Amino acid sequence: MRSPQETTLLLVDDEPELRDAMAYEFESKGFRVIQAGSGTAAFSRVENDPIDIVISDVRMPEGDGMELLDRLKARNPFSPLVILVSGFADISLEEAYDRGAEAVFPKPFDRKQLGMMVQWLMRPLESRWAVRPLRIPVDMPIGLRFQSGTTLQGKVTNFGRGGLFVALSSTMEENPEEDCEFHLTTGMVEAPNISGRARVRWVQKGDQPGCGLEFQFADTSCRRALLHFLNFLKTRAFIPLR
Amino acid sequence: MERKFLHDLSTPLAALQMNLESLAEEVKESGANPEMLKRLEKCVAIMGRVTDLLVARKAEVKKEPAA
Numbered sequence: 001m002r003s004p005q006e007t008t009l010l011l012v013d014d015e016p017e018l019r020d021a022m023a024y025e026f027e028s029k030g031f032r033v034i035q036a037g038s039g040t041a042a043f044s045r046v047e048n049d050p051i052d053i054v055i056s057d058v059r060m061p062e063g064d065g066m067e068l069l070d071r072l073k074a075r076n077p078f079s080p081l082v083i084l085v086s087g088f089a090d091i092s093l094e095e096a097y098d099r100g101a102e103a104v105f106p107k108p109f110d111r112k113q114l115g116m117m118v119q120w121l122m123r124p125l126e127s128r129w130a131v132r133p134l135r136i137p138v139d140m141p142i143g144l145r146f147q148s149g150t151t152l153q154g155k156v157t158n159f160g161r162g163g164l165f166v167a168l169s170s171t172m173e174e175n176p177e178e179d180c181e182f183h184l185t186t187g188m189v190e191a192p193n194i195s196g197r198a199r200v201r202w203v204q205k206g207d208q209p210g211c212g213l214e215f216q217f218a219d220t221s222c223r224r225a226l227l228h229f230l231n232f233l234k235t236r237a238f239i240p241l242r
Numbered sequence: 243m244e245r246k247f248l249h250d251l252s253t254p255l256a257a258l259q260m261n262l263e264s265l266a267e268e269v270k271e272s273g274a275n276p277e278m279l280k281r282l283e284k285c286v287a288i289m290g291r292v293t294d295l296l297v298a299r300k301a302e303v304k305k306e307p308a309a
Binding site for chain 2: 013015017018020021022024025028057059085087106107108109111141185187192193
């Protein structure tokens with residue numbers, strides 16, 4: 001796997017504030033970062049510099065992100081890799097992936113997830129697909145409502161094949177085997193919210209309070225989204241520990 | 243109209259969120275000024291709520307037929 005120092009990112013956005021914030025983030029991790037304010041400027045940078053990954057906005061006045069994607073992939077489909085960052089309804093996911101984007105993020109995006117995606121794309125395909133992680137860290141807000149009327153807010157930090165781990169700010173009073181309704185905010189364009197029922201399998205106390213939930217029920221659209229998501233993650237854990 | 247507004251709001255919010263989170267992480271790593279870190283972490287949490295509201299509204303508007 002290539003190191004950040006050996007990787008050049010091209011950040012493309014007509015808003016300098018966001019470009020600067022992303023540049024700061026990636027430069028502090030050791031990446032070589034180049035910036036461009038439009039799709040047209042970005043393409044000429046790619047022709048003159050060895051760029052590994054392009055992170056581009058979609059809607060820009062001078063040469064939008066989709067046009068840039070088309071030009072880059074017509075030039076060489078394998079390099080540079082392209083991550084699109086979409087403001088709102090600029091593109092459909094299907095179209096973006098079909099036209100060659102390696103990843104699509106909605107704005108505002110989770111910087112850790114964007115960083116993880118860059119790390120993931122830095123791996124050669126073979127090693128990327130050979131990894132079956134025990135757990136994949138995520139950071140998604142979740143609300144729980146128990147039959148007793150208690151409501152709790154937490155963060156999902158990991159998914160397993162059959163459930164998830166919820167980090168809480170304090171130890172929960174509810175006991176294992178209690179059922180609750182959950183409402184998960186995924187932040188994903190295709191399924192921003194997933195609701196359903198889950199059963200508490202265990203409660204974690206101490207410095208990192210939380211609980212392990214097993215999915216029990218979700219309606220058709222939530223079930224589909226969840227299965228799609230879990231199929232992507234393919235984690236080994238059934239319910240992850242922390 | 244609202245679609246454009248939500249779109250236009252997304253970029254400065256993304257920039258604000260990235261800057262705030264990086265800053266909070268750096269203050270935490272430096273170990274300096276716990277009170278400042280506490281306030282920064284509050285800002286990050288509030289920012290997270292604003293982002294959640296925006297994401298939820300985008301999802302609602304997306305369901306509506308485009309004007």
